[in-house]
Amino acid sequence: MRLNHFVKAAVLAMGSTLAVSSVMAAEITGAGASFPYPIYSKWAESYKAATGTSLNYQSIGSGGGIKQIKAKTVDFGASDMPLKVEDLNADNLAQFPAIMGGVVPVVNLDGVTPGQVKLTGPVLADIYLGKITKWNAAEIVALNPGVKLPAEDITVVYRADGSGTSFVFTSYLSKTNPAFKSVVGAGTAVKWPVGVGGKGNEGVAANVQKIKGSIGYVEYAYAKKNKLSHTQLKNRDGGFVQPDDETFKAAAAGADWAKTPGFAVDFTDAAGKTSWPITSASFILIHKTQADAAKGKEVLKFFDWAYKNGGASATELDYVAIPASVIKLVEESWKSQIKDNAGKAVW
Numbered sequence: 001m002r003l004n005h006f007v008k009a010a011v012l013a014m015g016s017t018l019a020v021s022s023v024m025a026a027e028i029t030g031a032g033a034s035f036p037y038p039i040y041s042k043w044a045e046s047y048k049a050a051t052g053t054s055l056n057y058q059s060i061g062s063g064g065g066i067k068q069i070k071a072k073t074v075d076f077g078a079s080d081m082p083l084k085v086e087d088l089n090a091d092n093l094a095q096f097p098a099i100m101g102g103v104v105p106v107v108n109l110d111g112v113t114p115g116q117v118k119l120t121g122p123v124l125a126d127i128y129l130g131k132i133t134k135w136n137a138a139e140i141v142a143l144n145p146g147v148k149l150p151a152e153d154i155t156v157v158y159r160a161d162g163s164g165t166s167f168v169f170t171s172y173l174s175k176t177n178p179a180f181k182s183v184v185g186a187g188t189a190v191k192w193p194v195g196v197g198g199k200g201n202e203g204v205a206a207n208v209q210k211i212k213g214s215i216g217y218v219e220y221a222y223a224k225k226n227k228l229s230h231t232q233l234k235n236r237d238g239g240f241v242q243p244d245d246e247t248f249k250a251a252a253a254g255a256d257w258a259k260t261p262g263f264a265v266d267f268t269d270a271a272g273k274t275s276w277p278i279t280s281a282s283f284i285l286i287h288k289t290q291a292d293a294a295k296g297k298e299v300l301k302f303f304d305w306a307y308k309n310g311g312a313s314a315t316e317l318d319y320v321a322i323p324a325s326v327i328k329l330v331e332e333s334w335k336s337q338i339k340d341n342a343g344k345a346v347w
Contacts, residue, residue, distance in 0.1 A: 028298050031058040032065015032078030033164045034200040036099050036282040038221040040078075042313045043306045050309075055302060059200055063162015063188050069093065069285045075299050077285040080164025081188050082264030092288045094337045095262045096330045097281040098303060100252050100320040101219055103168050104243045104278070106205070106228040108214045109135065111148060113229065115242050118143045120234040121176025121269070121277065127215060128156055128173060129180055130194035135213060143234075150213070157207045157216035160197025162188045168280040169217045172268040176277075217278075220244075221317045235277045236269050243276050248320045251279035257326045263333075281322075286338065293340035300334055300347050 030040075037059040044055035060068075062079035069077025070091050078098070088095055105124060107117060119127075123139050126132045132139055136151045159166040167188045174181035184190050196211070198204040201218045205226045208216040220243050223230045232240045241247050251270040257263055267279040284303065290296030307330075311321040322330070334347040 026052075026295075026298050027054040027056055028076070028295065028302060029056045029058075029074045030065075030076045030078055030284075030299075031060050031068045031074045032285075033062045033080045033282050034059040034202060035062075035080045035101065035103075035165050035168075035219040035280070036078060036319070037201070038219075038225070038317050039099055039101075039310070039314055039319050042317065043302075043310045046309070046313065047302055047305055050305070051301075053298060053302070059202070061159070061161040061188075061200060062164030062167070066162075066285065069287070072287070075286070075295055078282060079285060080280055080282045081167035082262055082281075082283050083285065084264070085261045088262055088285075093285050094288050094333065095264070095283050095285055096303075096333060097257075097263050097265075097322055097326065098284050098306070099314060099322065100248060100267075100279065100281045101221070101318070102243045102248045102251075102276045102279050103165055103172075103217055104220050104223050104230040105233070106208050106216050106218055106223050106230050108208050108212055109150060109229065110212070114223075115230060115232055116144075116147060117149075117229070118232045118234070118240050121172060124233075125173040125177030125180035127154055128158070128192065128195070129177075129183060130156070131179075152213040155211050155214040156192070156195030157204050157211065157214050158192045158195050158197055159200075159204060159217075161199050163200075164188060164280075164282070165201060165217065165219060166190065168268060168278060171266070172278045175269045220248075221319065224318065233277050235273075235275050236271050237273045237275070239273050241274060241276055243318075245315055245318045245320050247274055247276035248279045248318075251275035251277070252281075252320060257329055263326075263330070288337050288339065290338060290340055290346050293344075293346050296338060296340075296346045300338070304331065 065077035068074045136149045171186040174186045198207040201222045204216040205222045251267045255265040307327045314321045338346045
């Protein structure tokens with residue numbers, strides 16, 4: 001009889017321990033941009049090991065992330081296209097940068113090594129307009145003396161979903177080619193004149209891998225991970241540069257974060273001899289009024305941890321960490337903007 005009581009007590013104790021553990025093991029949810037997915041995945045793995053808190057992040061494109069945070073189906077949204085202040089205010093959202101990186105053109109050409117082919121913004125735009133259709137076109141050959149370019153058709157690969165990466169890419173092409181600006185323009189979802197679509201950075205990378213003669217655009221970590229051949233690009237100062245964390249940093253060096261509403265800094269076509277011309281920040285969207293203040297604080301704790309502990313992982317994946325001076329501005333904005341239902345600061 002005593003044994004049965006002992007077993008019952010032990011089972012009850014174990015049940016209560018499991019219940020406590022499940023409460024303590026928090027999970028935060030986010031969705032959106034595929035651009036930062038590799039680094040968010042790395043951070044999530046390290047953060048769970050350090051704190052026990054999990055991050056469930058869905059790489060569904062910036063358009064999807066904006067929709068989900070507006071619908072309040074996730075704890076935060078992620079977008080490479082920053083929202084305008086009026087749009088943030090309309091949905092009572094706060095916005096801050098989490099990471100910076102570069103969008104790179106990638107090609108599938110036999111005999112061409114990564115970084116060998118040179119392109120300019122105007123030529124790249126004409127390829128995406130369907131005006132330049134062969135790899136041995138005079139405009140490309142003139143930029144690449146000594147490079148053996150095949151006489152094959154160019155297959156353009158673009159993002160088929162609502163994409164912040166597309167916004168960054170089309171913003172750059174619109175700045176450097178007036179025809180592209182008038183025909184296609186800048187946006188997360190545009191009407192491409194030619195080509196085939198892929199969903200997410202993952203889908204574009206997969207299509208470029210399998211289609212000979214193709215060209216696409218992806219965040220640099222996807223190019224490296226999938227062993228895709230990136231191109232050089234001619235920047236605003238006239239230099240041909242390779243993509244890496246140093247050229248991304250150079251593009252971001254002149255940013256005026258403090259005076260830019262919503263931290264919506266634009267790095268595309270930035271001045272500087274070593275600037276990569278398609279550099280961008282990736283942004284987090286979170287509701288200013290947190291119905292669940294504890295969950296809201298968990299989101300901020302994750303990004304605070306990432307700011308302070310995630311720099312080495314960012315560099316390893318060729319992203320650029322947010323500078324300490326900007327982190328201070330961001331965390332000050334958390335204190336002033338993000339509150340519980342009673343108006344008390346969450347951070």
